[in-house]
Amino acid sequence: xxxxxxxxxxxxxxxxxxxxxxxxxxxxxxxxxxxxxxxxxxxxxxxxxxxxxxxxxxxxxxxxxxxxxxxxxxxxxxxxxxxxxxxxxxxxxxxxxxxxxxxxxxxxxxxxxxxxxxxxxxxxxxxxxxxxxxxxxxxxxxxxxxxxxxxxxxxxxxxxxxxxxxxxxxxxxxxxxxxxxxxxxxxxxxxxxxxxxxxxxxxxxxxxxxxxxxxxxxxxxxxxxxxxxxxxxxxxxxxx
Numbered sequence: 001x002x003x004x005x006x007x008x009x010x011x012x013x014x015x016x017x018x019x020x021x022x023x024x025x026x027x028x029x030x031x032x033x034x035x036x037x038x039x040x041x042x043x044x045x046x047x048x049x050x051x052x053x054x055x056x057x058x059x060x061x062x063x064x065x066x067x068x069x070x071x072x073x074x075x076x077x078x079x080x081x082x083x084x085x086x087x088x089x090x091x092x093x094x095x096x097x098x099x100x101x102x103x104x105x106x107x108x109x110x111x112x113x114x115x116x117x118x119x120x121x122x123x124x125x126x127x128x129x130x131x132x133x134x135x136x137x138x139x140x141x142x143x144x145x146x147x148x149x150x151x152x153x154x155x156x157x158x159x160x161x162x163x164x165x166x167x168x169x170x171x172x173x174x175x176x177x178x179x180x181x182x183x184x185x186x187x188x189x190x191x192x193x194x195x196x197x198x199x200x201x202x203x204x205x206x207x208x209x210x211x212x213x214x215x216x217x218x219x220x221x222x223x224x225x226x227x228x229x230x231x232x233x234x235x236x237x238x239x240x
Contacts, residue, residue: 109145
C-alpha cells in the first residue's frame with residue numbers, strides 16, 4: 001500500500017496555515033447565481049480567500065464552467081459548495097444563521113455601505129447577463145447596490161463582489177473580528193490537516209477513514225502504526 005503524503009508540513013508552512021485559519025470568517029459567505037464565465041468564478045474565489053471567507057456557494061450554469069489561472073491556487077483554500085438551484089444555496093446559508101444580501105437593482109435596494117456586515121451574512125451575486133434571478137431576489141433579506149456615477153449602469157460581477165466584500169472586511173476589521181480565531185476547533189483542525197497533507201486527506205475521504213493522529217506541532221504521530229492499521233482494516237472510520 002502506497003499513500004502519498006502531499007505537502008510537507010514544515011513549521012513555516014504550518015504557521016502560515018494557522019495564521020490564515022485564525023482570520024477565517026465562518027459567518028461570512030458568497031453565493032453565485034449561475035455566473036457563467038469561469039474566470040469570474042475564479043476571481044470570486046480568489047477575492048473570497050483574500051477577505052477570509054472559507055466557503056462559498058455556487059449555482060452552476062447549464063454549460064458548466066472551467067477554472068483557469070485567475071485563482072492562483074486559492075480554489076484549494078476555499079470550499080465551493082455546488083447547488084442545483086439558488087433556493088438550495090440560500091436555504092443552506094440561512095440555516096447557518098446568515099442573512100442574504102443580493103446585489104440587485106430594485107425598488108427596495110439600498111446603498112451597500114448602509115448595512116451592518118459584522119453580523120452573519122452572505123452576498124448573492126448574479127450572472128453577468130441576467131443578474132440575480134427573480135426567484136433568488138425574492139428570497140434575499142435585503143437588496144444592495146453600488147452607486148454608479150458614469151454612463152455604465154453595472155460592474156463586472158467579480159469587480160462588484162470585490163467592492164462589497166472589502167466593505168465587509170473593513171467593517172469586520174474595525175469590530176475586531178479578525179483578531180481572534182472564530183472557526184470551531186474541530187473544523188480548524190480538519191482544515192489544517194487537509195491543507196498540510198492534501199493527498200493523505202483525500203485518501204482518508206475516499207476510504208472513509210479518520211485522519212491519522214498528529215502531535216502538537218501537527219506532525220504525523222507514528223505514521224507507520226497508522227499505515228499498519230489501514231492495511232489490517234483496523235483504522236478508525238469516519239463518515240465524511
